Amino acid sequence: MTDRQFTNCTIDTLIDRLKGKLGIPHVLTDQKTLTFHSLDFSEETGSTASAVIQPATTQEVAEAAKLCSSAGAALVPRGAGMSYTMGYVPKREYSVIVDLSRMNRISVINTDDLFITVEAGVAWKQIHSALLELDYWIPFLGPVSGMVATVGGGLGNNCVGLGKGDINDYLLGIEVVLSDGRIIQTGGRATGDPIPLLRHFGPDLTGVFVHDGGAFGIKTKATFRLVHRPGGTSFASFGFEDRERLVSTMCECARLGVASELTGLARYHHRQFASEPPPTKSERNAIVQKIIGTSSSRWRGIRDLLRSARPSGVKFLGAYEYSFHAVVDGFNQRTADRGLAAIKGIAKKQGGKKLPPILPLVMRSDPFQPIGRLIQGIQGSCSIPSNCVVPLSRAHELTEGLERFWQEHSATMQQHALEKTCNYLISNDMFGIEPILFWRDKPNPLRFSVLNPTQKNLLENTSANLEARQTAIKLRRKLLILFSELGGTHYGIGKYYRYRQNLQSEDIWSLLDEMKTVLDPGRLMNPGVLGLE
Numbered sequence: 200m201t202d203r204q205f206t207n208c209t210i211d212t213l214i215d216r217l218k219g220k221l222g223i224p225h226v227l228t229d230q231k232t233l234t235f236h237s238l239d240f241s242e243e244t245g246s247t248a249s250a251v252i253q254p255a256t257t258q259e260v261a262e263a264a265k266l267c268s269s270a271g272a273a274l275v276p277r278g279a280g281m282s283y284t285m286g287y288v289p290k291r292e293y294s295v296i297v298d299l300s301r302m303n304r305i306s307v308i309n310t311d312d313l314f315i316t317v318e319a320g321v322a323w324k325q326i327h328s329a330l331l332e333l334d335y336w337i338p339f340l341g342p343v344s345g346m347v348a349t350v351g352g353g354l355g356n357n358c359v360g361l362g363k364g365d366i367n368d369y370l371l372g373i374e375v376v377l378s379d380g381r382i383i384q385t386g387g388r389a390t391g392d393p394i395p396l397l398r399h400f401g402p403d404l405t406g407v408f409v410h411d412g413g414a415f416g417i418k419t420k421a422t423f424r425l426v427h428r429p430g431g432t433s434f435a436s437f438g439f440e441d442r443e444r445l446v447s448t449m450c451e452c453a454r455l456g457v458a459s460e461l462t463g464l465a466r467y468h469h470r471q472f473a474s475e476p477p478p479t480k481s482e483r484n485a486i487v488q489k490i491i492g493t494s495s496s497r498w499r500g501i502r503d504l505l506r507s508a509r510p511s512g513v514k515f516l517g518a519y520e521y522s523f524h525a526v527v528d529g530f531n532q533r534t535a536d537r538g539l540a541a542i543k544g545i546a547k548k549q550g551g552k553k554l555p556p557i558l559p560l561v562m563r564s565d566p567f568q569p570i571g572r573l574i575q576g577i578q579g580s581c582s583i584p585s586n587c588v589v590p591l592s593r594a595h596e597l598t599e600g601l602e603r604f605w606q607e608h609s610a611t612m613q614q615h616a617l618e619k620t621c622n623y624l625i626s627n628d629m630f631g632i633e634p635i636l637f638w639r640d641k642p643n644p645l646r647f648s649v650l651n652p653t654q655k656n657l658l659e660n661t662s663a664n665l666e667a668r669q670t671a672i673k674l675r676r677k678l679l680i681l682f683s684e685l686g687g688t689h690y691g692i693g694k695y696y697r698y699r700q701n702l703q704s705e706d707i708w709s710l711l712d713e714m715k716t717v718l719d720p721g722r723l724m725n726p727g728v729l730g731l732e
């Protein structure tokens with residue numbers, strides 16, 4: 200450990216003080232832990248943290264923040280580390296990663312006043328499981344990575360994903376610790392009443408801390424509105440040969456406003472699903488039980504299963520270039536079915552071929568899949584996704600631009616055996632794409648940690664493929680230029696996507712920069728995120 204001088208003390212002194220406050224086991228300084236916690240899925244590197252701390256309470260976060268900031272060390276919050284935009288990858292030397300994984304308690308579920316309060320390190324799947332037996336839920340279920348991804352990380356990245364809307368739609372307020380140790384309550388939490396009121400009972404500060412990537416403070420708690428569960432849910436899937444028709448279908452369905460989820464997949468994922476071993480008998484039974492258990496009635500669950508399940512799993516997707524999947528929630532099953540009928544009408548009019556809706560049916564019954572299955576590609580290839588969101592009217596322009604990009608770089612991609620795909624999504628009346636690059640490589644320790652045993656066996660002895668990795672990184676960086684030219688915005692800005700360049704004027708940036716000084720006078724909260732130093 201280097202003993203370089205901080206503002207007021209050395210790193211070793213700071214670490215000793217942190218150990219005194221948090222307990223020795225919760226201040227980690229071994230090289231393996233430091234490297235692991237400083238890596239994300241972007242494959243790009245920053246600095247390595249000097250320490251990883253694991254506070255268990257808001258008070259401990261505040262005490263630790265005070266110690267770090269008075270020592271001049273940067274504070275970098277980390278949830279589950281499921282990002283690919285360098286959000287928690289330290290930029291400066293002498294950074295302390297604040298790992299929120301011990302703050303994983305659900306504090307309150309109140310079905311009289313309809314809210315839930317959770318600590319920032321709670322994973323979305325935990326919320327889903329805790330509410331499963333109740334008549335209430337948060338209609339936004341969390342990001343696809345929600346098996347481990349946390350509420351704090353979701354707020355930092357403004358996550359979208361499964362269910363209806365995005366993280367903001369049901370957010371009532373948060374608790375946040377500033378770099379100097381002040382503890383702030385926002386939105387409906389700000390009155391101090393244990394029952395949160397309106398988020399906007401006056402000016403609301405919550406928004407300042409959403410999608411800030413942790414630039415302004417460390418979120419320690421969040422309160423969300425609970426909503427009565429839908430009385431019925433309906434599913435549809437369609438196959439498309441033509442991308443433009445898929446995109447038109449998705450945009451037209453979005454304008455209709457009845458669906459909770461509208462997604463599109465392309466051939467790579469059709470091949471990937473087909474290449475996976477079929478579920479074992481016990482896995483199949485578990486899926487059946489979950490589908491029946493989460494359907495509006497037992498009869499409906501059985502009916503959906505009979506209409507959707509095929510002995511060959513989802514191999515039928517292989518016949519199509521693209522697939523479209525819709526989920527409609529309704530006040531009751533009848534209203535859900537009526538909404539779905541309208542969606543089906545649009546898809547048919549666009550030439551879509553009706554398919555068994557097994558994918559959305561299974562995903563809704565058990566929304567959160569293991570991370571290794573999601574982040575690695577066929578035969579365990581490594582992948583890096585990007586995302587870009589535009590208004591519905593620019594959806595075609597965006598997808599055509601991406602197609603041109605792939606064509607322009609096809610020789611390079613062939614040379615390094617890079618593959619690609621793109622997922623399509625609608626979120627809050629915006630159209631989004633998620634282009635993904637795949638290559639064969641030795642997985643880094645973060646990737647390795649999320650692999651399942653089969654993937655681990657497959658990849659254990661794979662050698663590093665630096666050239667392909669560097670090509671993937673470079674191509675992904677070039678995508679940023681394309682997104683910028685097409686006026687796209689992004690989820691999970693982190694230290695990767697352009698933010699300042701997307702603002703209409705420098706005045707907005709100046710104001711933000713001044714806010715940074717007010718909220719984080721030493722400018723020690725996650726330096727570099729959003730471009731704020």
Ligand SMILES: Cc1cc2nc3c(=O)[nH]c(=O)nc-3n(C[C@H](O)[C@H](O)[C@H](O)COP(=O)(O)OP(=O)(O)OC[C@H]3O[C@@H](n4cnc5c(N)ncnc54)[C@H](O)[C@@H]3O)c2cc1C
Pocket residue numbers: 240275276277278279280281282283285286287299319320341342343344347348349350351352353354355356357358359360361411412413414416417418419570573574690691693725728
């Ligand atoms: C397989 C896979 C699927 C994904 N699917 C989706 C998806 O559907 N939708 C989507 O939006 N994203 C998705 N992502 C990206 C990412 O997983 C999500 O954005 C997720 O919300 C990140 O949560 P996390 O807990 O892992 O946060 P981290 O990655 O640990 O952190 C994210 C950012 O928030 C900051 N942060 C973390 N915790 C706090 C806190 N308590 N206080 C202040 N700042 C904090 C970090 O510094 C960082 O800037 C996916 C990623 C993977 C690997």
